[in-house]
Amino acid sequence: MAGRTIWKGHIHFGNTDVPVKLHSAVRENRIQFHLLHRRDRVKLQQQWICAYEKVPVPLAEQAKGFELEERRYILVDPAELEQTEPESSRMIEVRAFVKTAQIDPIFLERVYYLEPDAAVKGYNALVGALQEREVDGICTWTMRKRSYLGALQARGKILRLQTLRYADEVIPVKSLDLQQFSLSEKELKIGSDLINQLTVPFEPEKFANEHQQKLQNLIDKKARGEKIAILRPRRLQPTAPDKLLQALEASLKKVA
Amino acid sequence: MKNPRSQRGPSKPSSSPGEERAVHGIWSGTLSFSLVAIPVQLVKAVEPGRVSFHLLHNKDYSPLARRMFCPKEEVPVPPEEIIRGYEVGPDRYILITDAELESVSPERSRTIEIVDFIDLEEVDPIYFDHPYYLVPAKGGEKAYRLLVEVMRRTNKAGIAKFVLHEREYLVLVKSTEGALALITLHYSEEILPDADLAPQEGEIDAAEKSRIKQKITNMLADFDPGQYADARRQKIIDLLKKKAREEGEVEAPAVSEEEGEGPADLIAALEESMRQVKKHR
Numbered sequence: 458m459a460g461r462t463i464w465k466g467h468i469h470f471g472n473t474d475v476p477v478k479l480h481s482a483v484r485e486n487r488i489q490f491h492l493l494h495r496r497d498r499v500k501l502q503q504q505w506i507c508a509y510e511k512v513p514v515p516l517a518e519q520a521k522g523f524e525l526e527e528r529r530y531i532l533v534d535p536a537e538l539e540q541t542e543p544e545s546s547r548m549i550e551v552r553a554f555v556k557t558a559q560i561d562p563i564f565l566e567r568v569y570y571l572e573p574d575a576a577v578k579g580y581n582a583l584v585g586a587l588q589e590r591e592v593d594g595i596c597t598w599t600m601r602k603r604s605y606l607g608a609l610q611a612r613g614k615i616l617r618l619q620t621l622r623y624a625d626e627v628i629p630v631k632s633l634d635l636q637q638f639s640l641s642e643k644e645l646k647i648g649s650d651l652i653n654q655l656t657v658p659f660e661p662e663k664f665a666n667e668h669q670q671k672l673q674n675l676i677d678k679k680a681r682g683e684k685i686a687i688l689r690p691r692r693l694q695p696t697a698p699d700k701l702l703q704a705l706e707a708s709l710k711k712v713a
Numbered sequence: 714m715k716n717p718r719s720q721r722g723p724s725k726p727s728s729s730p731g732e733e734r735a736v737h738g739i740w741s742g743t744l745s746f747s748l749v750a751i752p753v754q755l756v757k758a759v760e761p762g763r764v765s766f767h768l769l770h771n772k773d774y775s776p777l778a779r780r781m782f783c784p785k786e787e788v789p790v791p792p793e794e795i796i797r798g799y800e801v802g803p804d805r806y807i808l809i810t811d812a813e814l815e816s817v818s819p820e821r822s823r824t825i826e827i828v829d830f831i832d833l834e835e836v837d838p839i840y841f842d843h844p845y846y847l848v849p850a851k852g853g854e855k856a857y858r859l860l861v862e863v864m865r866r867t868n869k870a871g872i873a874k875f876v877l878h879e880r881e882y883l884v885l886v887k888s889t890e891g892a893l894a895l896i897t898l899h900y901s902e903e904i905l906p907d908a909d910l911a912p913q914e915g916e917i918d919a920a921e922k923s924r925i926k927q928k929i930t931n932m933l934a935d936f937d938p939g940q941y942a943d944a945r946r947q948k949i950i951d952l953l954k955k956k957a958r959e960e961g962e963v964e965a966p967a968v969s970e971e972e973g974e975g976p977a978d979l980i981a982a983l984e985e986s987m988r989q990v991k992k993h994r
Binding site: 488 | 742743745746747748749750751752756757758759760761765766767768769770771772773774775776777778779780781782783784785786787789790794795796797798799800801804806807808809812813814815816817818819820822823824827829830831832834835836837838839840841844846848849852853854855856857858859860862863864866867869872874876879880881883885887889890891892894896898899900901902903904905906907909910911912913914915916917918921922923924925926928929930932933934935936938939941942943944945948949952953956957960961962963964965966967968
């Protein structure tokens with residue numbers, strides 16, 4: 458079962474108007490730990506602490522400020538901030554269509570399934586058209602006082618809406634200051650051959666989250682008071698730059 | 714819905730005691746495929762893009778910091794005094810140390826071993842969770858560059874599992890703009906079925922579909938996310954400029970001995986701050 462309806466809207470472009478209900482598409486189920494104070498085993502809380510007085514500050518004594526420079530702020534009233542909130546609307550406006558393959562997954566955020574809310578006819582036609590053209594619709598909408606950018610996709614018989622990060626939320630690669638390195642054609646050729654040899658179909662079902670069970674075993678052992686053997690994490694010896702070609706050739710020989 | 718992702722994934726500050734020393738690297742270890750091993754660091758790839766406000770104490774305008782706090786002793790607790798506990802009853806916990814957590818999967822705690830390569834276009838985007846970058850550590854630059862270039866040419870991505878604290882992540886490593894991006898994936902068991910949402914009537918109105926296809930052709934464009942800025946951000950910047958002009962600024966007390974710099978032109982400072990904000994994104 459998909460999750461419950463979390464929001465209703467309608468997809469709009471040109472003369473097309475398709476009412477939909479949003480459902481969450483992913484549910485995580487993981488063992489939860491609490492953070493405790495080591496010496497008294499008391500469950501810790503997150504608190505806002507005043508940097509100057511080192512005391513917790515209750516909500517009533519909190520103010521919001523924009524930092525101009527160190528220690529200098531412009532105070533902003535929550536009511537004033539509220540006025541900058543986008544006006545609420547139910548329209549998911551398609552602004553453009555783009556080839557699905559053009560969207561770098563780094564932009565992808567959260568996925569919702571879209572259930573048809575009325576007229577199934579328009580919904581089905583939209584699913585078919587998106588699939589045949591291999592495109593996503595780039596949409597903007599306002600949900601719960603926040604403006605969203607998203608990609609409208611069709612998969613099987615279902616439409617999905619995946620929120621996208623705004624461009625300035627993605628840290629540009631050039632800020633990583635990566636070094637350029639010249640590689641020989643031979644290294645690139647053998648590297649490509651190796652990767653092609655190691656390529657398999659993508660089957661995510663193959664990867665179970667078996668770690669959860671191991672974690673549960675650890676908890677059970679500790680509950681019984683057993684001693685846990687501490688195993689050192691494996692650290693691999695890095696491949697030296699002048700041994701790269703050799704390592705690639707040996708790898709290729711191993712898999713070929 | 715506010716910042717749905719910023720509190721999740723390996724960067725989650727509350728679940729990573731002892732990690733504050735390295736602001737830049739979230740994790741360091743080795744990325745490997747076949748017989749090649751590349752020393753790497755995991756770093757942030759995204760930051761929530763709202764104009765960043767600080768919470769201040771309204772008495773002294775000192776900034777507030779989010780700290781773990783012991784309600785019994787009423788003191789902030791430094792990372793080295795924090796331990797994980799699994800709750801077995803009210804106020805009863807089984808304590809688990811970081812070393813014990815690493816021992817669950819020692820082979821995956823410091824190594825991201827690419828076990829398979831796959832064609833990137835086979836991946837249903839629903840699987841993508843949270844992106845990071847990998848950057849090479851000293852000595853790993855050449856092998857890193859090779860993997861970037863070869864995955865770009867072949868349009869392939871690597872699949873690996875690795876463990877960070879209490880979680881094991883299924884991840885995809887791909888080439889992005891000359892760097893390696895590591896994107897955590899959802900496990901397939903976490904993807905909810907969608908069959909119950911599918912329309913009951915299956916038929917497609919052919920005329921409607923071809924009308925939509927025509928419209929798609931008319932509206933076809935290149936993906937250019939920079940074109941869609943959050944309109945609210947500009948409104949907030951305008952508000953801040955107005956407030957700076959009309960009401961001026963407040964000053965927080967110095968916490969360390971360092972002196973603040975001389976007063977600067979407010980609007981210029983504001984614009985510079987915004988430039989800084991943008992530059993780092």
